[in-house]
Amino acid sequence: MEPEEKIAKLWGKQQIKHTDTYRLMRYVMRVDHEGNVLLYNVITSQLAVLEGEEVDIINSLPVKYIPGMEQLVDNHFLVPESYDEHQQVVNMRCIFRKLEEAQVSKDITKYTILPTTACNARCYYCFEQGAKTTKMSKEIADSVVEFIASHCGEKKFVRITWFGGEPTVASDRIDQITEGLRLRGIKYLSQMVTNGYLFDEGLVQKAKEKWNLEYLQICFDGLEERHNATKSFVNVRDNPYQRILRNIGLLLDSGIRVGMRMNFDKANYQDFGGLVKEAKLRFGDNPNLSVYAFPVIGEYADKEGNVLHGSEEWFIDKIVELNNMSREAGLYHSVKQLPHFRYHCCDAENDSTVTITPDGSLVRCCERFDDTETTGTVTEGITDENRAGAWKISADHPKCRDCTFFPDCYRIEKCPAKDRCLFLPESYRKYTDTIISLFSSGKNLSNKKEDDCNVF
Structure with missing residues (x-):
């Protein structure tokens, strides 16, 4: 090679x-x-x-x-x-x-949009606990469209990630923004982070035809009983776990790719093998489905006050063990062949990307959107270059320098995950x-x- x-x-x-x-x-x-x-x-x-x-x-x-x-x-x-x-x-x-x-244009072509911070689930480990619950107004949504139209460049093509909260709680704002882009001749593709509960046949069709949705990450917390208990959905109409699995089938049938991610801790990791078997039984070898495990990061207490986060060594071992189960079942798909030299970390440091919150604020990271991280608004543009520039400062971990994969390991000092080993x-x-x-x-x-x- x-x-x-x-x-x-x-x-x-x-x-x-x-x-x-x-x-x-x-x-x-x-x-x-x-x-x-x-x-x-x-x-x-x-x-x-x-x-x-x-x-x-x-x-x-x-x-x-x-x-x-x-x-x-x-x-x-x-x-x-x-x-x-x-x-x-x-x-x-x-x-x-x-x-x-010196060469890259100033166009913004990738957007992470939070149409709401509201959610119909109550996961104990949610990093947004304590955040103000708000939904994007019609006026702000119109301003989002205008901001994208003014900053997307001559190609008029953008990629959007719908984030939240639970994005489908504010599906009407997604409708409004995508329709606004379409009327302005702006082409777009999108993906979404969701719990998957609110989808049905009509919303799947809309997601495919109107939202141009290519991929969803749907989070699980174990098998049926544990998943339903951990998510603690509000205003449920039926069994959430079974409804979500049905929705995954609808999404796959429409050609939308789905990643079933199980967030595991010391209480639920043993459910992952069963989740893999259930996915295999229901969906077979569908190439558009990937099932993988990822640890709950942080010292969060569950409803009984127990901190279930294991040590770093424990969850590293479990990531290997659990994802090998999915790999052996043919349900673990990695897009990356081999490590390679990188001089970027993620979208937070990239001037061609921006995150938009429900109140129309611009921030760099979708997990850091409080007032101290605001770099501007959709009506005024980027007004605080210093805050934006702070996300370009790289982190230096002496312990990583001798790692074989260091050339592929680029970290940002402000990143909440800067100390997490990816290799x-x-x-x-x-x-x-x-x-x-x-x-x-x-x-x-x-x-x-x-x-x-x-x-x-």
């Missing part, structure tokens, strides 16, 4: 120094397979296959330069013992960001399998790149 062109162009070839002692670069994955050694450079996204004498060289490291090392040194798989690859990554990120700032033991095993698969295919393949730190 050839190196990423722009990375290779900036970094260039490494000059060979015959007097230096060479070692494997810290950000290179080594996979031994059927007598070969496969090396994947996380910075350049280059995959190399070694055999014969090349394998002998790798097995003898660290060594002074010897014939046969040329390509490995040229392409930064091997570096001098004194080489500081961490600083190299930091420098390259700085260069790419400055180049991008779990599962990652190395998954990437090892991917490298072997690429090698076995006998083809030169590109490495699909996706930003992973987002609401999904």
Whole structure:
């Protein structure tokens, strides 16, 4: 697999120094397979296959330069013992960001919109506890449309994430905004974070045809009894758990992709296997369905006052264990093939994205929308560049510098999840399998790149 062109162009070839002692670069994955050694450079996204004498060289490291090392040194798989690859990554990120700032337009093409902070569920771990409950007014919704029309650029195409609260509680505002965009000739695609309860045949049809909804994340809290108890839905008309599963079937039948995410803690993690079996039984091998587990983050107490959040080590082990169940059932789908060099974290630091709250305020992060984070309004635009700029300051974790995946691990200092490790033991095993698969295919393949730190 050839190196990423722009990375290779900036970094260039490494000059060979015959007097230096060479070692494997810290950000290179080594996979031994059927007598070969496969090396994947996380910075350049280059995959190399070694055999014969090349394998002998790798097995003898660290060594002074010897014939046969040329390509490995040229392409930064091997570096001098004194080489500081961490600083190299930091420098390259700085260069790419400055180049991008000089070239990228000021158009805003991605929007996270909260039509309401109201919700029909009462999850004990909701990060919005204590937030003011409000619904976007018709006037603000009209101003949202005008703001998008004024900032989306000449292409007139935007992507929208509907967030909340529960977005479907304010489906009329979603109707109003999408219809307003359509009347102004602005094309759009959308996705949503929802509990899934309020959907029915009519709303699914509207979501597909009017909202241009491509994907939903629907959160579960276990199997039927526990899910219903944890969610504590208000104004229920029937069994919420069964209704949501029915709605997932309607959504899948319409061609909308669904991610069933189970938020687990020490009380409910044992339900995940049953949820996977239920999804498999109801929906089979539908490629538009993904089932995965994610831990409840934070020291939240349940209704009995119990804090059910386990230690970091515990939930890392459980993420691996639970998602392997889904993977074995064919219901765990990852969009990302291999780790790669990144100089962005998420939408919060990106000038081409913005989050809009129900009162029309502009903020950078959909999980941080109190008055102290407001950067402007839909009527006035961005008025506080300092607050917006604060979301571009990167976090520096000394413990992460030696991690193989550091080039792919870019954090923002203000991010609520900046201390959360995204590269779990599962990652190395998954990437090892991917490298072997690429090698076995006998083809030169590109490495699909996706930003992973987002609401999904």
